[in-house]
Amino acid sequence: MIKRKICVVITARPSYSRVKTLLQAIQTHPDLELQLIVAASALLDRYGSAVNYIKNDGFDIAAKVFNVLEGENLTAAAKTTGIGILELSTVFDNLKPDIVITVADRFETMATAISASYMNIPLAHLQGGEVTGNIDEKVRHAITKLADYHFVASEGAKERVIKLGENPEMVFNTGCPSIDLAYLVKDCTMDFDPYQKYGGVGAKPDLSNGYLVVMQHPVTTEYSDSRKHIEQTLKAIAELEIPTLWFWPNVDAGADGTSTGIRAYREQHKIEHIHFFKNMEGTDFLKLLNNAKALIGNSSVGIRECAYLGVPVVNIGSRQHRRDRGHNSIDVGYHQNEIKQAIQSHLTNGKSAASSIYGGGNAGEQIADLLQKLTLQFHKTISY
Numbered sequence: 001m002i003k004r005k006i007c008v009v010i011t012a013r014p015s016y017s018r019v020k021t022l023l024q025a026i027q028t029h030p031d032l033e034l035q036l037i038v039a040a041s042a043l044l045d046r047y048g049s050a051v052n053y054i055k056n057d058g059f060d061i062a063a064k065v066f067n068v069l070e071g072e073n074l075t076a077a078a079k080t081t082g083i084g085i086l087e088l089s090t091v092f093d094n095l096k097p098d099i100v101i102t103v104a105d106r107f108e109t110m111a112t113a114i115s116a117s118y119m120n121i122p123l124a125h126l127q128g129g130e131v132t133g134n135i136d137e138k139v140r141h142a143i144t145k146l147a148d149y150h151f152v153a154s155e156g157a158k159e160r161v162i163k164l165g166e167n168p169e170m171v172f173n174t175g176c177p178s179i180d181l182a183y184l185v186k187d188c189t190m191d192f193d194p195y196q197k198y199g200g201v202g203a204k205p206d207l208s209n210g211y212l213v214v215m216q217h218p219v220t221t222e223y224s225d226s227r228k229h230i231e232q233t234l235k236a237i238a239e240l241e242i243p244t245l246w247f248w249p250n251v252d253a254g255a256d257g258t259s260t261g262i263r264a265y266r267e268q269h270k271i272e273h274i275h276f277f278k279n280m281e282g283t284d285f286l287k288l289l290n291n292a293k294a295l296i297g298n299s300s301v302g303i304r305e306c307a308y309l310g311v312p313v314v315n316i317g318s319r320q321h322r323r324d325r326g327h328n329s330i331d332v333g334y335h336q337n338e339i340k341q342a343i344q345s346h347l348t349n350g351k352s353a354a355s356s357i358y359g360g361g362n363a364g365e366q367i368a369d370l371l372q373k374l375t376l377q378f379h380k381t382i383s384y
């Protein structure tokens with residue numbers, strides 16, 4: 001039997017953790033062949049290149065696509081997407097995959113969806129049907145209409161994809177593959193020294209009595225305010241004086257404002273309890289979160305993995321607006337007092353009840369099995 005070629009495109013460092021167990025399931029499936037493309041900010045050291053982690057986990061990279069246009073603004077994002085369409089079209093023509101998989105909702109994923117669709121390559125979309133408060137929702141729903149297969153992460157997402165007019169027989173609630181990794185670490189302690197293993201910059205506070213984790217990205221529709229937003233979080237964390245591990249923002253428009261705000265604050269104030277990291281291997285990062293007092297910021301990891309692990313989250317601003325969530329999150333605005341009070345509330349109440357709203361830990365295998373069984377189709381009404 002000829003193996004079905006499954007091409008997965010990873011365009012950002014968080015996307016790798018999102019699909020790692022799916023990549024493993026495809027690679028070990030007897031009837032599937034994995035074609036892995038790494039593109040966009042996932043290749044850039046500035047944002048924590050994912051390439052070394054991918055190689056160390058035993059995956060071969062079939063192609064690399066360097067398409068990020070510097071600027072970290074709306075024009076650069078649009079042009080990066082355009083370059084991605086040009087480059088990925090050539091890669092798909094060379095690899096000739098049977099199915100292309102695009103992940104979630106970042107702007108670079110639009111290039112994957114458009115290229116595959118115009119080349120009549122069946123397209124599978126992971127994590128469609130969710131709602132948020134910025135450009136990601138437009139991208140996510142647009143990819144849903146381009147995609148032929150939908151592997152969603154919750155029942156609410158499944159209902160929305162069907163309401164968008166997609167064939168219910170092609171919409172599957174598999175849960176999120178990132179929960180597969182969370183399942184593996186739910187009983188784990190932090191068994192490594194983050195400073196020694198991942199370097200970073202800043203003070204090295206003692207973590208033995210607990211710590212906070214911060215991961216805050218710019219919001220594309222509010223990108224001009226990104227520096228003001230991050231300054232409010234910095235002030236709240238500085239006032240609390242709790243050991244804090246802070247992760248660098250992603251490549252979205254406004255990232256320069258977020259990064260500049262962090263650097264300026266760090267230069268103007270003597271901070272003895274915050275350490276900054278670019279990136280961390282996915283399993284280690286989840287161990288870090290699992291043993292943290294709280295996650296602060298606006299990353300979807302707070303809504304997904306932290307809900308499953310019961311890690312308290314202070315969700316700042318509009319980036320995760322209306323997304324399905326568990327009971328672990330307190331939503332606040334961009335104000336240091338709100339952020340500080342929410343953190344203090346979590347510190348008082350401790351861990352939250354775990355939630356399986358985004359799956360129970362076997363999404364990767366479910367999706368791989370479906371990729372092998374589904375009829376190949378690239379048209380909404382005709383299959384072959």
